[in-house]
Amino acid sequence: MTRTSEADEAEFRSFAVDRWPRLLRTAFLLTGNHHDAEDLVQTVLAKSYVQWRRVAQASDRDAYVWRVMINAHRDRVRGLRVFEWLTTRFPERADRDRTEDILARDVLAGALQRLPVKQRAAVVLRYVEDRTETEVAALLGIRLGTVRSRSARGLEKLRADPAVGALRHAGSRR
Template identity: 45%
Template sequence: MNNTRHEEFREYVTARERVLMRTALQLTGDRADAEDLLQAALAKTYLAWDRIQDRAAMDGYVRRAMVNTQISWWRRRKLEIYPTDELPDSPVDDHTRRSELHDALHRALRRLPERQRLAVILRYYEDMPEAEIAEALGISVGTVKSTVSRAMAKLREDTGLGTDFKIPPQLPER
């Protein structure tokens, strides 16, 4: 009987998976969450398979399992969220904005004259002190300072980021 149960359940899932997935998507609004929800509901349905007498009502049973599971997940998430009147000190990491910034910075760096570009890369990406940069480029420390200063002003202007602009820790790969 156990093998028959398994085959009946497999046939049911194969026949109804698309319809049930649409219901799960409507409940969650997200494909990955919908897949998890449907999986959890089908697991509960499989465990109760022998107790469900009316096979025609199987979709209703699975839908009810999805709704109950979604409500449980929602309640659990709700308990994990702690509202506060104060915002956290560190902002949420915005990967898209960071990627756009890296692209803009990369383009702006390419537009710099070679000595300015080298000075900025050595100073901020290689974290070299000004004396080492001066030695590597064959210029004075004062020239390194003024070159980096002019380059940073140009980068601020080209990227439109203003005086708060800081070079990110890694040069965008291209």
């Protein structure tokens, strides 16, 4: 491993600080857990730091780092043997009641977790990260048609999910 210069280190630090919120949001949607999401982002940034010169030379740094995240998440999921369940209990807050927002987000996060890993990655990158089909194909290393079919199947499963259906039904009654 070669030593990084102060300029490289400053450039990496700026990149990491700037991308942290977006990386964390995507990681949360992939993992379904805030703590696992933070661990995933830290792993991604550590790997990116070690290979920073390669990342800095990439034509699209974001795509490179998101690809590292997808691969790290895939490796993490392969190693899991125990399933974790998200909780619907949240601490009370003094500000406006956001219970419905939190419950809706919880239902959606749970529904995303029930999707197969490949479909989940396609749906999260395509619709949450608002990436184009071409970008998603490049990030996942798959064909454009595969992105379309995985996204379509993922959305179909989300629409068919009873919890999401109940959420949509409750929203239409308001």
